[in-house]
Amino acid sequence: MADVTLTPGAGFRRGTASPVTERPAVRLALMLVAFAFLLVFLVLPLVVVFGEAFAKGWGAAAATLAEPDTLAAIRLTLMVAAIAVPLNLVFGVAAAWAIAKFEFKGKAFLITLIDLPFSVSPVISGLVYVLLFGAGSLLGPWLKAHGVEILFAVPGIVLATVFVTFPFIARELIPLMQAQGTGDEEAALSLGASGWQTFRHVTLPNIRWGLLYGVLLCNARAMGEFGAVSVVSGHIRGLTNTMPLHIEILYNEYNIAGAFAVSTLLAGLALVTLGLKSLLEYRYGDELAATGHN
Amino acid sequence: MSLAGAAGWRFSKPSVVPGFGLTLGFSLAYLTLIILIPLAALLLRSASLGWPQFWAIATDARVLHALKLSFGASLLAALVNVVFGTVVAWVLVRYRFPGRRVIDAIVDLPFALPTAVAGIALTTLYAPRGWIGAIFAPLGVKIAYTPLGIVIALVFIGLPFVVRTVQPVMEEIDREVEEAAATLGAGRAQTLLRVLLPGLAPAITTGFALAFARAVGEYGSVIFIAGNLPLKTEIAPLLIVIKLEEYNYAGATAIAAIMLAISFAMLFVINLLQSWSRRRYG
Amino acid sequence: MTQHRRSFLFAAALAASAQFGGIGLAFADTTLVSVSYDPTRELYKAFNDAFAARWKADTGETVTIRQSHGGSGAQARAVIDGLDADVVTLALESDINAIVEKTHKINPDWRGRLPNNSAPYTSTIVFLVRKGNPKGINDWGDLVKDGVEIITPNPKTSGGARWNYLAAWAWAWNQSGGDEAKVKEFIGKLFQHVPVLDTGARGSTLSFAQKGLGDVLLAWENEAYLVLDEFGADQFDIVAPPTSILAEPPVAVVDANVDAKGTRKVAEAYLNYLYSAEGQTLIAKNHYRPFKPDLVPAADLPKLPDIKLITIDDPVFGGWKKAQPYHFGDGGVFDQIYKPAQ
Secondary structure (H helix, E strand, C coil): CCCCCCCCCCCCCCCCCCCCCCCCCHHHHHHHHHHHHHHHHHHHHHHHHHHHHHHCCHHHHHHHCHHHHHHHHHHHHHHHHHHHHHHHHHHHHHHEEEEEEEEHCCHHHHHHHHHHHCCCCHHHHHHHHHHHHCCCCCCCHHHCCCCCCCCCCCCHHHHHHHHHHHHHHHHHHHHHHHHHHHHHHHHHHHHHCCCHHHHHHHHHHHHHHHHHHHHHHHHHHHHHHHHHHHHHCCCCCCCCCCCHHHHHHHHHHCCCCHHHHHHHHHHHHHHHHHHHHHHHHHHHHHHHHHHHHC | CCCCCCCCCCECCCCCCCHHHHHHHHHHHHHHHHHHHHHHHHHHHHHHHHHHHHHHHHHHHHHHHHHHHHHHHHHHHHHHHHHHHHHHHHHHHHCCCCHHHHHHHCCCCCHHHHHHHHHHHHHHHHCCCCHHHHHHHHHCCCCCCCCCHHHHHHHHHHHHHHHHHHHHHHHHCCHHHHHHHHHHCCCCHHHHHHHHHHHHHHHHHHHHHHHHHHHHCCCHHHHHHHHCCCCCCCCCHHHHHHHHHHCCHHHHHHHHHHHHHHHHHHHHHHHHHHHHHHHHHH | CCCCHHHHHHHHHHHHHCCCCCCCCCCCCEEEEEEEEEEHHHHHHHHHHHHHHHHHHHHHEEEEEEEEEEEEEHHHHHHHHHCCCCCCCCCCHHHHHHHHHHHCCCCCHHHCHHHHHCCCEEEEEEEEEEECCCCCCHHHHHHHHHCEEEECCCCCHHHHHHHHHHHHHHHHHHHCCCCHHHHHHHHHHHHHHHCCCCCHHHHHHHHHHCCCCEEEEEEEHHHHHHHHHHHCCCCEEEEEEEEEEEEECCEEEEEHHHHHHHHHHHHHHHHHCCHHHHHHHHHHCCCCCCEHHHCCCCCCCCCCCCCEEEEECCCCCCCCCHHHHHCCCCCCCCHCCCCCCC
């Protein structure tokens, strides 16, 4: 079992002769391949976004960001992510625990069901809730009669977001927890720890990076989702417009600089968690490397 | 994991680890509420069509072409991502270089940017007048508004899936295993291929499956770069939107159901293979 | 392992998701939800402010107008599925008819309740070409010349694109003396000259104006003028073909919703205001053709070109109720004749 995890790079000062790294030429080649790929697929699009955002100067971008409709969109997006991510976090940990720590029939089937929302077109992810709660559905008239607003209101947007980001945390944790097996937990239990203690003190430290990645991705996707939310939002300005929808509106109003400025902000917000992760790595990295963990 | 095969049929193998009932129960309840009931509504709606109409939609030349394009481009994009995503993850985990954290950060960009923005940015780059498009245009290679452009958008969309599933597992790799392999006389390439890769295989397969699944359904970024010409660059999710424009909910859900069934089957096979290999080698 | 290290992960996770904030609900005396199609953003931005000011002056009440824009069909669908719109102002009569048929929320006689079949303004389809019209595109027939690339959105997903298609159809119909086989051949050929079918009118406009695709954009007249305003008149020319189609984007009060919310009075006043001198002037300023141009000060009345306009109720089409399924329905004429260029 992977008991001792060394923070990469901290334990070994790799010289060219080290048996656990590649020859310098190979390393260089791998790095160049990775950089070239990232440059073409990630950096250049990002440059385009930034370039467009500030094509008309900082003033134009800032003016868009200060509009009340933009602020309303930012608040709505943050609120939706703040509801959707914790929901999926609890689910993700529970599902990964059940799937990775136990052997049971139909496991592959269950994993596939968890994967399913990824393969559902975002348009459909929104549509399923329209079919379920819309005016023409079975539930629709009842909801209407009782004054419950789901579609074209915040609950619908939250539901669509939860649907789209459903698998992220679970899917991040499952391979990781499977790779770790149950040895650590069994040891802790045999030493008299309770189930909850075992989870908190043994499992959680083991999966912390995976969990963090999962939250990160889930959060980023929750804030960036467009298609599904578009179907259930109603696009009412200042009320049910999330940031991605607001970006579309700005773009369609030929406020291209404004649209890309909000995109830049959205990307920045979504990556806040990553900054946090880097900070934690920086803050605790040495300590982790020095002591390992148990 | 060294559990003996249970005698007779049993739902789950006995384990000393607690919480199986609680976590599985909660997971199933949440799954049912958020995913299964809404998808059941979808399938019910498509079932209202009746078999002959459903079959007519499924075998329509345009639908078939769009499905082939969506699944083909997604497969290609996922394969590209498996190769380059794994290399990127390796470089990020193992090597130290200036700006590593920045690069680590932008890997998540495709999730953070709304898909439409991604589509617009990519189209700007790969259109014949764009920075990259202009390089290829004189060679007679068109990227935007061709199936190639679709693949590019899908590579962009799917990249974080591979990197982010492989990365945590790589970080957990026990260096002692590599040292042991080296001590036993294995070359570096041998260690990588024979020792490390099998350990990473489940994560890589998961990354592939997720990137693939995500690409199949992608709409927002693709419609900008695809050109959307029927029988040429029209993707299946666009056909769903077209059916909706005709207020044809049943037709739209029928295409969605077909896509769902194919995706489900492919994911299921991948997950079965994985479980099987884990039981066998794990 | 210390306590704070164990809990740092949860702290991180919580911090990541604890991005709380309330929604900016603005409480006002009355709120009106106005659901419209895409190209009318600029018009309704100005019109909503003008109406709110007028309503305040006339009644002392504050009215907040919540505006929603999107593709005309998608917007109609949202209303069908329960979006609480008070008024709908859409691109096509058939989209309002869809709401009538599927929900009965709008009275079937809606077209007769306001002047000019409930269309406070009209518009038409024109050509937007590169400066100096290098490809010499002056009429519909010129579109299918060799080497001409046409930008138009997809008629299956865009209301504007349906007007483009119908305008081309009307021209070919007159040209061929009503030979439908020839008309279909022309339309099929026309779409072979289209390199990119965007899903909406604005998408096509940006493909043409910003990305530099194609030689001619088939566009709403108001959209073409807007491009000149936004991207500079030195880059493009507007070409008015001798014949085109009369687009009559209709407006209607959603009866069931206004009665449920008690907003009928203000909703009807809102639509009537579109027909007032102020409303018609704003319409003219946004490059639409006002229904009552005599109400508009001459200075604000743009000199729009004279085009012979054919209506959708012309026998060539027989009205939206017939034209919509015949041309754009599943398996309709467009589906039959569309062949991708090789």
